[in-house]
Amino acid sequence: MSLKSLGAKVFATIIDRKTKSWASKPVASQEKVFHNLIKTAGNTAFAKAHSFSNIKTHKDFVSQVPVRDYEELRPFVDRVVAGESDILWPGKPLYFAKTSGTTSGAKYIPITKESMPEHIKAARNAILSYVHETGKAQFVDGKMIFLQGSPEMESKNGIQLGRLSGIVAHYVPNYLQKNRLPSMETNCIEDWETKVEAVIDETLPENMSVISGIPSWVQMYFERIVQRTGKKVGEVFPEFNLFIYGGVNFEPYRAKFDQLIGRKVDSIELFPASEGFFAYQDKQDEKGMLLLLDAGIFYEFIPADQFHDKNAPRLTIGEVETGVNYVMIISTTAGLWAYNIGDTIAFTSTAPYRVVVTGRIKHYISASGEHVIGKEVEEAMKAASNKLSIVINEFTVAPQLSPANNELPYHEWFVELGDATNVDLHKLAQVLDIQMREQNSYYDDLITGKILQPLIITAVPENGFKEYMKTIGKLGGQNKLPRLSNDRKIAEVLEKIIG
Template structure:
């Protein structure tokens, strides 16, 4: 065992004990965060506009500060972008995390000197929690790869600006820097396919122990290695023993990814976003993600069923229930106030508070009143694949087809198969039946002949990669929405369909 692996164990024990303190006092911990945020925010333009000096408790806050998304806070973001100080948070941000929005264009999310530690320490503590629970720290002695965006940063009004993964790359601890791949020069390549080939060339003969990234892009990395070598990943990287991922639901990718690896290995799920690092998996036998309550983020939870009401309930951590779908709203020490990040979560535990990411509040289909959500289509696909074990799915998305004729509208599932079902019609019928069992409104529409059973359009295994390339979003942290209420993505993908 190397020195890094050895030293990580006492540090992991220290972090574990420190975390126990706030985990055992969740409501009190969140109250301290809330009080600190309000006090520091009171001197800002936003704080003055919303009379923070009069806010004494959460009820006051909900009255003074409405829930907003990026568009709602955009006037303040624009002032920060122009270089003004003390707008959303004291001083100026040290970074803008640049993200692509579907309705707002490019978003510029501020990261402050106070909030950067949340992004960096969250990922670090996830690895240390794994070390503490399993005793395995040998991955720290090998090479670690993080498939991410370019670390090259631009400047907006003197504020360094780039993708979150690129910003985080500048804060990798020195003791891990020597282990990190790809090299800075290769990581700066813009073209994803060129970059991927360069990463393979650089990593192919290295003792890789940890691989991290969004599952579809890691799968692309694995596929190209196997095509180049003719070997499973376990035979190319025999020391590879830990996979770290986040950004999408892993279940649709799990079977194919582990088949590519060729052996079971441990994995850690993270819940990072440009707005903050919210949670991580701290136990191998529990898929729930530990919600970080002491990291400069105050959480509110709106029941999804109430989200579009005029005055939805905004629940504190001690008011949530297991199994309910909530829209996640945050206020943080970078100056986001009652900000709806767009993700939905369900609690799996309240001792401690653990969540699973259930979808996106705007990613649903309700063209006919069915309100089908991402969690439902992913579960329907997963349960159908269990009945058709030969099937391997690379990626899929779902969109409505609206016909003027009664009974001829339907949901179209566009599915890229690595290995298609032997009986495609039977697979389609089972998929439709699974969704009907999961969503009573969808079932009613089928029964009432308002909708026809779903249509399944098979796509080549590389269809989504080709589509993302046409959009200039191949690789990095980009991903295709699982659900759409229009056909913009579906109509573009249909061009790649498999001809029968």
């Protein structure tokens, strides 16, 4: 055992002890974060506009600070972007994480000297948690690749601006720098397809032990390795035994990854975003990720089915239940206050608090009142893939409300299969529909009442979704394909690609 791997085990034991300390006192941990946030931000423009001096309890906070998304918080953010100090948080941010917006175009999410270390600490602790649980630390001696956005930065009124993954690239610890791939030069390549080829050039000769990134883009990297070498990824990298991912549910990709790798590898799921690092998988055999309750983030949870109600409840950590779909609201050391990040989660455990991401509050299908969410379509696809022993590369779902020939409306599943030659699409549609009806009683009622007809599958050709992402200018990086939408904007582009 090397000194580095031995040191990782010792450090992992220390971190595990600290984690258990705050996780065993969830309500107290969150109350400490809450009061620290209110006190620290007391002299900011936002605090003065919302009478922070009168906020002593969460009830006070709810009455003074409404839930906002980016568009609603933008008047304050714009002042920060313009270079003003002490607006949302004391001083100025260290960075702006630039993300794709909706109606506002680009979004500028502040990252402060208080919030930046929490991103790094959480990523580190996720790996150390794995080391402590499994006893496996040899991977620290191998090469590690993090498929991410370009680390090149711009300047906005004296504040550095970039993609979150690119910003984080500047904070890789010194003890990992020699192990880290790709090179900074390759990481700065903007065109994703060119970048993937350059990454392969650099990694093929190396002893890769850890590979990390959004599953859809790591899949492209793996596919190109198999095409180039004629070998499974597990043969090319015999020491590769740990995959770290975040951003999307891995389950729909798992069968494809097993096929490309040629063997099972351990994995760690992360829940990071530009707004904060919220959770990581702390147990290999437990469903859900440990919610980080001492990381400068105060959480509130609104039941998703009540989110649009005028007086929807804003629950704290001690009030949530397992199995309920919640919209997650955050207040942070980056100056985001009662901020709706758009993600929905459900708790799988309350001792400790573990969560799964169930989708996006804006990504759903309810064109006929069915209230279908991302978790349901992913669970249905996972079950159908397992039952029929097929591999799915990618998929998305859209409503079809105006079919030809006066047919009933239906949900159209656009599916790219790993091997389409031996797949009975009619059988796949039947199994998927049964799974959806078992999960969602509204959908079942609409099928039974002949308001909707059973779902229909449209086959997408190989690399069709890759072409879609390229068409909309979002190929690679941290961009993700929505699993479902309540309109046909994605479907219309896919129809043109399918021809």
